[in-house]
Amino acid sequence: MPDDTNQRRWNALQARLDADAAxxxxxxxxxxxxxxxxxxATIDEAVRAAVQGLLAGNAQLTESAPQPAPQVHAAEATPLHKLEPTDWLAHAGQYxxxxxxxxxxxxxxxxxxxxQDDGDGAA
Known part of the structure; x- marks a missing residue:
């Protein structure tokens, strides 16, 4: 008998815990x-604004909008494999x-x- 009562209590406790977890x-x-x-909703609004901007000709709203073409320099007229090291560094930096x-x-x-200056006077 005591085991049956304990089992019912245990089952009731488990049912309550399961209901709380649910x-x-x-x-x-x-x-x-x-x-x-x-x-x-936030993504939909951003897409809607970007599409409306593109349709209205306002391409600045999008990150993938065409950017102005980089300036072409005189050094680019020379093939890259023929550049001297100093010209190559200048070209790469400008690029x-x-x-x-x-x-x-x-x-x-x-x-x-x-x-920071060491302050000891030695250079």
Whole structure:
């Protein structure tokens, strides 16, 4: 008899725990679905704005909008394999300057320490 009562209590406890877990799972899924719906709505709005901008001729709204062509330099008239090392460095520097705008980059700790004066008078 005592084993039967304990078993019923155990089964009732397990049923309550399972029901609580199901409620928590349903709440988590509702929050996840709400977040997914918000993300979908944001993406839809961004796509709608980009498409309307393209249709209106305002290509600046998109990242993939055609960029102005980089400037062609006189050094590019010479085939790259015939360039001297100094010309090659100048060409490579200009090439990336035209295509990748410089971004602000803070100094690294090594650069900062290297730029500091030792103060001992020795050069």
């Amino acid at each position: 409620k928590r799972h349903a709440a988590r899924m509702a929050v996840k679905e709400a977040a997914d719906d918000k993300l979908r 990336w300057t035209d295509r990748m705008p410089s971004k602000y980059r803070p100094m690294t700790m090594g650069e900062f320490l290297g730029s």
